[in-house]
Amino acid sequence: MTETNSFKMEFLSRSANESFARAVVACFAAQLDPTLEELGDIKTAVSEAVTNCIVHAYPDTIGKIRLRVRILDGDTVEITVKDFGCGIEDVAKARQPMFTTGGEERSGMGFTIMESFMDKLIVRSKPGKGTTVVMRRKIQRRESAK
Amino acid sequence: MNIRSTFEDGRLTIYFEGELDHHAARDALRQIEERIDATCPRETVLDFKGLTFMDSSGIAVVVKAYKRTSQVGGKLSVTNLGPQPRRVLQAAGVERFVRVIVTPKEV
Numbered sequence: 001m002t003e004t005n006s007f008k009m010e011f012l013s014r015s016a017n018e019s020f021a022r023a024v025v026a027c028f029a030a031q032l033d034p035t036l037e038e039l040g041d042i043k044t045a046v047s048e049a050v051t052n053c054i055v056h057a058y059p060d061t062i063g064k065i066r067l068r069v070r071i072l073d074g075d076t077v078e079i080t081v082k083d084f085g086c087g088i089e090d091v092a093k094a095r096q097p098m099f100t101t102g103g104e105e106r107s108g109m110g111f112t113i114m115e116s117f118m119d120k121l122i123v124r125s126k127p128g129k130g131t132t133v134v135m136r137r138k139i140q141r142r143e144s145a146k
Numbered sequence: 147m148n149i150r151s152t153f154e155d156g157r158l159t160i161y162f163e164g165e166l167d168h169h170a171a172r173d174a175l176r177q178i179e180e181r182i183d184a185t186c187p188r189e190t191v192l193d194f195k196g197l198t199f200m201d202s203s204g205i206a207v208v209v210k211a212y213k214r215t216s217q218v219g220g221k222l223s224v225t226n227l228g229p230q231p232r233r234v235l236q237a238a239g240v241e242r243f244v245r246v247i248v249t250p251k252e253v
Contacts, residue, residue, distance in 0.1 A: 015167075015168055015169035016169055018167045018168055018169050019165055019167060019169065019199075022199075036229070036230075037229060037230075037233075040199075040229065040230035040233065041233070043199065043230075044199075044201050044230065044233075044234060047167055047168075047199075047201040048201055048202055051167065051168040051201065051202075051203070054168065055168065104206065104210065105171060105172060105175060105203075105206055106202075106203075106206055107202045107203070107205035107206040107209065107238060109202040109205050109237065109238050110202050112237065112238075113201070113202055113234065113237050113238075116237050117233075117237070
């Protein structure tokens with residue numbers, strides 16, 4: 001796939017940055033003229049990925065979160081969220097719906113939502129090293145009346 | 147996230163305004179619990195008219211409101227759901243146990 005545009009940023013795992021991260025990604029994705037539904041799906045998926053870093057990767061510390069967004073082939077948004085936190089022992093288990101180690105404040109639906117709202121979800125993790133989540137969503141071409 | 151509520155004839159209506167994510171959820175959960183415990187409603191209505199965004203943290207909030215209201219013998223409904231919050235709740239199957247009012251009588 002050919003990269004036609006991209007950006008990278010790094011921010012701290014503070015919960016105030018959840019809304020910041022999803023807003024930045026939505027602004028960048030806007031160049032593909034997505035529908036409100038597509039934009040909503042992307043924002044939701046970013047929110048889930050960043051929240052996972054804050055809640056699970058860095059439970060007792062503040063760490064760094066790296067976000068990279070690429071436009072591929074002129075129609076696909078690829079979002080990479082990377083942390084350097086505690087990692088996930090069993091990725092398959094973590095991806096199961098309703099599974100959570102976050103207590104009753106969390107629903108255990110984060111990965112399920114990323115999976116169902118995006119076309120592709122890749123989760124790579126090493127305990128003690130960190131986790132990388134890569135998501136892709138193709139933006140449908142619209143017969144827009146501009 | 148702003149939360150306010152009214153209580154009338156056994157019905158507790160909780161209004162949400164803003165974005166409901168993990169950052170906002172802890173405070174939202176606490177306020178919902180407090181209001182349900184204080185009023186013991188026959189019905190709790192979560193009014194999402196002013197809600198502009200919700201992620202899976204909102205699922206935990208709805209589930210919590212459901213459990214707490216059930217404990218005091220009441221029912222939970224959700225109303226004025228925008229398309230984005232609705233997709234999130236649908237993904238979690240929340241509509242199987244919570245009544246979603248599609249066209250409210252009063253807005």
